Amino acid sequence: MAVVKRADARRNHARILEVAEAEVAAHGADASLEKIARVAGVGSATVRRHFPGRRELLQAVFAQRIGALAEYAVELAADPDPRRALVLWLEAFTDYGTSSRGMAGALVAEGLVEDGDDEGCTVRLSAAAAPLLERAARAGAVAPGVTTEDLLALVTGISLATEGRPDPAEQGRRLLRLTLEGVLAPR
Amino acid sequence: MAVVKRADARRNHARILEVAEAEVAAHGADASLEKIARVAGVGSATVRRHFPGRRELLQAVFAQRIGALAEYAVELAADPDPRRALVLWLEAFTDYGTSSRGMAGALVAEGLVEDGDDEGCTVRLSAAAAPLLERAARAGAVAPGVTTEDLLALVTGISLATEGRPDPAEQGRRLLRLTLEGVLAPR
DNA sequence: TGCCAAACGGCGGGGCCCTCCGTTATGTTA
DNA sequence: TAACATAACGGAGGGCCCCGCCGTTTGGCA
Known part of the structure; x- marks a missing residue:
C-alpha cells in the first residue's frame, strides 16, 4: 500500500x-x-x-530527533559501563526534550490517543531505551522495578516542567540528576 | 484599594x-x-x-486546594520525623496534581509570565514547602543543594506527564517514589 | 426617591480547526 | 505527442474561541 x-x-x-x-x-x-x-x-x-492531525505532524517533525536518539542508544549499548550508558542516554534525551520545544508535549499528546498504530515516538523511544535499561538493571545499577515507561515519563515530565523558563537545558540537567540519584539522602 | x-x-x-x-x-x-x-x-x-486572563481564573480555581496544601504543611511542621513530613507533603501535592486536572498546567502557565504579582500559586506553594524542606535538610534527610523550586518542578512534571493516562494517581505516586529514592541504585 | 458610577452583556473582528467540493496538475496510455 | 482519468490541490464556509468596544442596566448612597 x-x-x-x-x-x-x-x-x-x-x-x-x-x-x-x-x-x-x-x-x-x-x-x-x-x-x-x-x-x-x-x-x-x-x-x-x-x-491528518496535529499528532501526526508532530510525530513527523520529531521523527528525525527520535531517530538520532535511537542511534545513540545503539552506540551506547557498546559502552563498557552499563550505568554510565543509561545515564548518558537519559541526559541526551533530556537535552533534546528541553532544547526542542514541543517534543515533550508531542509525547504526552501521543499517549492520550488509543493507538493501534505502532511507530509512535513513544514506542520507538521505548524500544531504544529498553536494552540500556535492561543491561543497567542486570548490572544492579538501577532501583528495582523501574520500567522504560517510568524513564520516559520522568524525562518527559522534566521537559514539560522546565519548558519556557530561563535556561531549560540547565534546569533539566539538574532535575534529571536529582531524579536519578534521589531527592532524599540514602537512609 | x-x-x-x-x-x-x-x-x-x-x-x-x-x-x-x-x-x-x-x-x-x-x-x-x-x-x-x-x-x-x-x-x-x-x-x-x-x-483578566485564563491564568488568573486558574489561580482562583486552585486557590482552595493550594490553601489546603499550605495548611497541611503547617500541620506537618509538627511531625517529629522531618523526612517523613516532607515525603507526606510531597505525596499530598502529587495526589492533588494528578487528581485535579489542570492544576499542574496552571502552575507552569503561571511560571511563563513575568509576574511582579505575589500571591501566585507557585509562590504560595513554595512558601509552604520551604520550612519542611529546610527542616529535612537540616536533619540530613535530603540530598545537598535541593531547592523548593526543584521540588515543585519535579512534582509538576510528574503531574503533567501522567495527565490523561490510565490511573494517573497511582502512576504519580510511583514516579514520585522513584524520584525521591532515586532511579539509580546507590553506588 | 433620584442620581451616577460600577457592572453587565451583546456584538463584531480576528483566528483557528475542520469539511466540502470545484479546479488543477500529474502520470499514463494510445 | 495528445487526451484522459484521477490524485492532489486550495478556496470558501461553518463552528468555536478569544478579545475589546460601548450602549444599557443595576445597585448603593445622598
Whole structure:
C-alpha cells in the first residue's frame, strides 16, 4: 500500500515538514496548523491531507530527533559501563526534550490517543531505551522495578516542567540528576 | 484599594468560580472561558472582568486546594520525623496534581509570565514547602543543594506527564517514589 | 426617591480547526 | 505527442474561541 506519491505531493510534503519544524520550534506543540500552511504556501486542507492531525505532524517533525536518539542508544549499548550508558542516554534525551520545544508535549499528546498504530515516538523511544535499561538493571545499577515507561515519563515530565523558563537545558540537567540519584539522602 | 464590590459583582464572581471549577475539572487547564460564561449565565465579558486572563481564573480555581496544601504543611511542621513530613507533603501535592486536572498546567502557565504579582500559586506553594524542606535538610534527610523550586518542578512534571493516562494517581505516586529514592541504585 | 458610577452583556473582528467540493496538475496510455 | 482519468490541490464556509468596544442596566448612597 501507499506505493509512490505524485511529484507535487512529495514536494508539498517536504515543504510542509520544513516549515512545521521551524514553526514548532518557535511556538511549541501548539503551533498553528493554518499558519504552517500559509507560510508553506499551500492550502490548509493540504496540510491535513498529509498529516491528518496535529499528532501526526508532530510525530513527523520529531521523527528525525527520535531517530538520532535511537542511534545513540545503539552506540551506547557498546559502552563498557552499563550505568554510565543509561545515564548518558537519559541526559541526551533530556537535552533534546528541553532544547526542542514541543517534543515533550508531542509525547504526552501521543499517549492520550488509543493507538493501534505502532511507530509512535513513544514506542520507538521505548524500544531504544529498553536494552540500556535492561543491561543497567542486570548490572544492579538501577532501583528495582523501574520500567522504560517510568524513564520516559520522568524525562518527559522534566521537559514539560522546565519548558519556557530561563535556561531549560540547565534546569533539566539538574532535575534529571536529582531524579536519578534521589531527592532524599540514602537512609 | 478594592474596597467592597457591588452585590451583583460578588454574586457573579462566586457563580463563575463555581462553574469554572467544574469545567476545569472536566476539561483541564484549556477549558473554554466562553463556555464557562454561558453555563454561568453571564456574558463572556463579565468573566474577563473578574479574571483578566485564563491564568488568573486558574489561580482562583486552585486557590482552595493550594490553601489546603499550605495548611497541611503547617500541620506537618509538627511531625517529629522531618523526612517523613516532607515525603507526606510531597505525596499530598502529587495526589492533588494528578487528581485535579489542570492544576499542574496552571502552575507552569503561571511560571511563563513575568509576574511582579505575589500571591501566585507557585509562590504560595513554595512558601509552604520551604520550612519542611529546610527542616529535612537540616536533619540530613535530603540530598545537598535541593531547592523548593526543584521540588515543585519535579512534582509538576510528574503531574503533567501522567495527565490523561490510565490511573494517573497511582502512576504519580510511583514516579514520585522513584524520584525521591532515586532511579539509580546507590553506588 | 433620584442620581451616577460600577457592572453587565451583546456584538463584531480576528483566528483557528475542520469539511466540502470545484479546479488543477500529474502520470499514463494510445 | 495528445487526451484522459484521477490524485492532489486550495478556496470558501461553518463552528468555536478569544478579545475589546460601548450602549444599557443595576445597585448603593445622598
